[in-house]
Amino acid sequence: MSKLLSRIAGFFSNRTFIGVDKAGNRYFTRKEEIDGILKEKRWLEFKGEQDPTSISVEWICWLNGQRKVAPTPEEMMELEARRERVRLNVALLKKEEEERKAREGSRKAVSSGKVGGPDLKSFIRQFPSASEGDKVEQASDGRIKETHEEKEEPIPESSEPTGSGATYKPGTWQPPT
Numbered sequence: 001m002s003k004l005l006s007r008i009a010g011f012f013s014n015r016t017f018i019g020v021d022k023a024g025n026r027y028f029t030r031k032e033e034i035d036g037i038l039k040e041k042r043w044l045e046f047k048g049e050q051d052p053t054s055i056s057v058e059w060i061c062w063l064n065g066q067r068k069v070a071p072t073p074e075e076m077m078e079l080e081a082r083r084e085r086v087r088l089n090v091a092l093l094k095k096e097e098e099e100r101k102a103r104e105g106s107r108k109a110v111s112s113g114k115v116g117g118p119d120l121k122s123f124i125r126q127f128p129s130a131s132e133g134d135k136v137e138q139a140s141d142g143r144i145k146e147t148h149e150e151k152e153e154p155i156p157e158s159s160e161p162t163g164s165g166a167t168y169k170p171g172t173w174q175p176p177t
Contacts, residue, residue: 018062018070022080023047023054027062027070 018027024047032041042063044055055063058071058079071079 018042019073021054021056021059022076023051025054025059027059 014030014032015028016030018029020026026045026047027042028045029040029042031038033039042065044059044063046054056071056076058067058076061067062070
């Protein structure tokens with residue numbers, strides 16, 4: 001019993017105050033000998049309600065031992081300012097994207113009379129022009145037609161399995177030797 005009481009008394013007397021976060025949570029540490037090995041114990045005392053979401057990432061890393069040094073107030077202010085800049089940039093980019101979509105949507109609706117249809121002409125333009133043996137014709141209604149001229153080329157032998165669904169048998173293919 002006395003060992004338990006001394007341990008409880010040591011818990012409160014041997015602790016070292018490390019810092020306070022933005023939410024008012026207080027962080028402590030103490031050195032404790034366990035099985036002949038000196039270990040550092042880290043913990044926090046919540047201010048008010050115990051809300052784990054109020055702990056910042058930097059303090060969580062310190063508590064878990066992923067950081068050797070506790071975050072300083074200057075570091076925390078700098079990181080908070082950076083996070084705020086990122087939030088503002090995200091909001092600005094979302095706003096610009098919505099405006100761009102609204103402009104493109106109104107432009108498509110006016111020019112084609114359709115709402116939200118795919119732009120096939122720009123899709124087709126991203127591919128290289130017709131290769132040998134292919135002819136591209138534009139019909140009178142604006143659609144693009146491709147015709148393929150057959151050339152007799154020898155089909156190279158392949159080591160890959162061939163066949164159709166009707167002749168396929170699982171587990172029967174063997175690599176060439």
